Amino acid sequence: MTATQENTVGKPVDRVDGVAKTTGAAQFTADFPYPDLAHAALVHATISRGRVTSIDTAAASAFPGVITVISHQNAPALKPPAKPSIMDLSTMASGTTVNYLQDDKVYWDGQPVAVVVAETSYAAREAAALVRVEYETVESSVDFSASEHDATLDKGSSIMPAGAKKGDAQAALAEAAVSVDMRLTTPPYNHNALEPHSTIAKWEGDKLTVHDASQALDWFRSHLALRFGIPTANVRVIAPYVGGGFGGKGSVWPGTILAAMAARATGRPVRLVLTREGVYRTVGGRTPSIQRVALGADREGNLTALIHTSVARTGRAGGSFEQITTSSRHLYASPNILLEQRSVVQDLIPNTAMRAPGESIGTFALEAAMDELASRLGMDPIELRMRNEPDRNPLDGKAFSHRMLREAYALGAERFGWHNRTPEPRSMRDGRWLVGMGVASAYHPSWLFTANVTVRLSADGTVLVRCGFQEMGMGGATAQSQIAADALGVPLDAVRVEYGDSALPTAPAAGGSMQTASVANSLLEACGQLKQSVAALAKRSGTTGESYQTILKKANVPHVEAVIGSETRLGKLTGQVRFMAKFLRERRWVKAATGAQFCEVRVEKDTGEVRVSRWTGVFDVGTVINPKTAASQLRGGIVMGIGMALAEETLVDPRSGRIMNPSLAEYHVPVHADIPKIDVTWLGDPDPTMPLGLLGLGEVGITGAAAAVANAVYHATGKRINDLPITLDKVFQ
Template identity: 75%
Template sequence: MTALQQRTGSVGTPVDRVDGVAKTTGTARFSAEHTYPGLTYAAVVHATISRGRITAIDTTRAADIAGVIKVITPENAPPLKPAPRVSMLNMSSIVSGTSVNYLQDNEVHWDGQPVAVVVAETSEAAKEAAALVDVTYRTTESSVDFVTARLQAQVQKGNPLLPAGAKKGDAAAALAGAAVSVDAEYTTPPYNHNALEPHSTTAAWDGDRLTVHDATQSIGWFRTHLALRFGIPEANVRVIAPYVGGGFGGKAFVWPGTVLAALAARATGRPVRLTLTREGVYRTVGGRTPSIQRVALGATQDGKLTALIHQSVARVGRTGGMPEQITTQSRHLYAAENILLEQRAVEQDVLPTTSMRAPGESIGTFALESAIDELADVLGIDPIDLRMHNEPDRDPVDGKPFAHRMLREAYAEGARRFGWSARSPQPRSMNDGRWLVGMGVASAFHPLMLFTSNVTVRLSADGTVLVRCGFQEMGMGGATVQGQIAADALGVPFDAVRVEYGDSALPSAPMAGGSMQTASVANSILEACAKIRASLESLAKRSGAVGQAPKAVLAKAGVPHVEAAVGSDTRLGKVTGQMRMMRQVMRDRRYLRAATGAHFCEVRVDQDTGELRVSRWTSVFDVGRVINPKTAGSQLRGGIIMGIGMALAEETLFDPRTGRIMNPSLAEYHLPVHADIPAIDVSWLGDPDPTMPLGLLGLGEVGITGVAAAVANAVHHATGRRVRDLPITLDKLVP
């Protein structure tokens, strides 16, 4: 800890979130709460087939509804440019939710695709009219059943940021010759995003200038995308999102609602607000892919892994999608002598899949960590001992050094806090009256990405600090944490720092995704603050104020403020920024950086009814230095709760004949509620990563990884039943 940090004490302090009062008192305005003169409301008409063409659209009944201004269809929609092809050289291209050019032709690519938009004076009129738009289709053959299509899956292509496979030695031969082995298939269903705030956009045009209030977690890349789609200069687009009611990956991409709101505003010449219904979110915003995974492990009699095979099949839409990096953790968690990782994906006529908290690792750790538990059971070895026996000293595949890894310490501390030593090793050997009691563990793992970020920092003569950066705040406390970092870096109280964020008019920042935002922005803030300190030293020498406080230095020098910038959003600045990012990526390739952790779960299962309850939970994480324990604990607990939902309840049900989602509402898509979640004991080791700014690691996503496996492993210990297909529902546990 630096002298400045010791003096102000902001970093490491459980500070309340700076946006907490605004959100709890209702003064915070979200994207659907901004008003404009002449504001109108839009509603979407969804396709009811999975593949085909529109042969006719009758808008007569819709247009007759009082208050309807316009019904926009492919016959009268303003022109729209197609989405750009995905390229790592144009990072904004990756936020295209789909490749569909909305309302520009009569093609239908998935059940739920928008085929018309109604604009009206009131939301009620728009929704009523949308239900009266009559669409006729000619259907063509489609592929929507994931299970039957798995045989058509093709090898998934990777990229420098997201590898899709790995090979070390001859894993198949090693498995065949192993003294002990397990070889099993695991499945996870599709999942849908259910953020508290549905996707909403308020769009307004002023000539050829577009202002968009959007529930986005990718402000800068949204801006670039919208400029390309509407053929206007990027400087003419402003995206504003100071408050976002949850994202989890579902708001990282540009989905139809955003584009159609802006399209409708252009078509009508009036501001438009488009808020998706909960069903509309399911039908137009991508969710997590289903998966079929094979994990095969070979080992010696004493538990040394000789073979690790992890193969997966995922789904993408024919018009785009994000195939998850399901085998990523299997590259890094265990020191197997031979490793084979393969990922495949099948294209189908469904809404493209997208990122969802810890894409890949969430579902990949379920299969891997369940298989490790199965191997421990066959060997008769404690599952923690088996993991520690195979804990690597370097990355198992490419031999890179770990930048920071304290998984052994996390397991030791977690076992102590949880009381693991009281566990009887045999399944069905522990009970409390009619309840069978089980304990399970699993490893958490999530790799770290570090991007570049542009910021400006100003220190004024009155001692206040202004930080400006267009990062996103989705409730995780980003603005609070960055204020703490700036306060310590400049030696001022936290209350003296104000952070401006959530606006594309500010210096650009990467998306809030990949657990990278905090570190990426902090890196630039620290650099800007170092420049300010250098300027202060120079001013102090010239004015004779060496050793005095910043306020005194500025006052004596007669300077109102000192400002420093890192990065620039000019054309030259963007080129330079791309070079900065590439240099950073190359530097980062020297190490494996990742957050890790150990989950401990206790479950109780009714012997007669199969009723399942998670009764205790302890997790210990290695996430480097924690800037704000209050917000960090909230993030990690939120991930664990989301993982418990994945384990026990969540499942998007697709009709295998039509591709239609059959449970597109919170009444039918089951999420955990307070009664389902026990008190969650969360802690962290607090040891800084020496290769990271302030030693911090991303922690927004690691919490969910391994959770489903810990639950499934506890269920097996309680009941003797091994559940390999999520969710763990009652029918899988009844006697």
């Protein structure tokens, strides 16, 4: 065999789906046409806890074009969600524990209590507004800050630990020569993906086809099969393009279930597209947090105590704790560490994952405290971090599989011009602007799950890769095309990747920065098997050293195929065993992507207006498959981090539990005018324990970003703001 094609991994090739997306040819969930398509709209509860006592649908039913109104009084039967288990990760798919429209109970303001189905989306929305609902209320808990003392200790799991203890951190803190003890808060955040959640559902007998904006196809399929009492093989979930997910589309929320229910009730395909407000009211967001970070050090800046505790929120109808203290397990060496996480249960929509769940808000608190400690020591913030950079994992002494944070800081300081910073707060000015520079460490664990893949090499030299992974805009299909092309030594344009369909071989959810490495691991194995098969053919036909096309044609073989994993029930169980075995093997190392975030801000001296004027991020993310898409991912994470720091905040009425700013008109996210040119780069050193040396980079970009902004604001103004977002009133209050 010959394989002389130049490598494409590491090259900034264009996206394979770029033309489809930029010309409008790409079909997102709501774009799929179906004959006789009906439209659905939700009716939302207006209380935070209680029960429906009456529901009047007469006016809605009489509205022109309405087909039916479904409530708990006439809804088809639905099974409750399964109890979550790490032995079957699909059981974690449900966004809530509610069995929708099966009883009269209400668990949060915004919970769907009815769904209207009509001939047009206009008729469905107008009729939904005509449904009259009366309630009996029960005392509820919706004020997070007032419920702090009701929080209970999170138990955690083998996959997501919630606490840790080493030495006596409290005693060491009390004895420290220099210490800080800070209380920091972050507000709730809501998802605002470019594509709102949407679903098209169609039944054919007991077979269900669902188009959904999903980042977890296999979980969705299993969950829908359970809820509607049909075999998993009878459910197909299709999502070739997803307009952003960030965790909000990793769970099954009410809209998906109710669209499928409406389709079953009417016997017609049904489309349900959530309004932006509907997303806020029926899709979970990030929990608020109250955090304490206390650090003790000697006069030279060596940490002697590290305490990081948190209080977060879950819903009475579901949600899980957020791993807020994760980064504090790994970032800094200290002989005494205490980590605790607590959660309070409230009558609000259950929280869910949001980009770098836990680490994004946890690094804000930890890195702000490190900056404050550096200030009290009179030490450069980078020097303090490097003085406490561990050689091994601080808690248990495990080896790092890969860690080049020192190198990231050194390169970042050079690119950013950190040497131009004067250390004293309020010491740098540019006319009416106070100038500040801040840094923070980025950290996100690296995950590796199992994936099923098939690769077919045809006699014409083309390659078909089939895997049901999800494409949410990060360039997954492009990366896997590059990996396959290099592994087989064929041109990039000879490779075609099929994805985004649960009928394809099963892939893990797109989350935790794990999809690229997980699929690549199986793809490389498949390509290796394929080359062995072709080599055997070549040996038999006497064509060793010839091209793939020549070998297959002379052997009279139209194609050869390699299969990794199995879609049978036994194969699924085997896949779970593969995952658990791999997880246990990988625990001997601590694997993570890290980085150094550098931020410059300008603060108007009279108004307190904050502008981010420069940014440099340097990351240790292992091998980068495609620099063009990688840079986009890292910049996107940083932009979200800037939004966390300066703008984003979900406002919840502490009396009623209603979200008061459920739209982009009132929930502020960064726009182009808010963001400077963002300089991002990476070290490019592969992790030897990961497929192709990949560490994952989709989530690490947001970590540390909010802290870098807050630290820069402190340097500019001398004002330490510990409560996000950093708004005008807080700068000069």
